[in-house]
Amino acid sequence: MQFESFTEFLNMGGYAFYVWLSFGVTFVAMAMxxxxxxxxxxxxxxxxxxxxxxxxxxxxxxxxxxGSM
Known part of the structure; x- marks a missing residue:
């Protein structure tokens, strides 16, 4: 999937909350x-x-x- 701009990339086609939340949870778990x-x-x-x-x-x-014996 290609994005027109960096903002669209961050928005992830309207699923940004779920996408970035999953990345965050994964990162935290791996760091722990x-x-x-x-x-x-x-x-x-x-x-x-x-x-x-x-x-x-x-x-x-x-x-x-x-030695003492």
Whole structure:
């Protein structure tokens, strides 16, 4: 479909409200998914670091315990 002017394009043949609302809802949903994914990734990486630090403390404690025996 070709439009005569940019205003006609924005009007979308009288269906502008529905067309632009659907674009807006889609954009918001995709943005929420991207933000949620970013937050989950960041939290997962924090958990990985905490787990690695915990394992390092356990290993250090075991080595100290074996050295004192």
């Amino acid at each position: 998914i991207a933000i949620q994914s970013f937050i989950k990734h960041r939290n997962l990486m924090k958990q990985v670091v905490v787990e690695q630090e915990r394992k390092a403390r356990i290993k250090k404690a075991r080595l100290q315990q074996q």
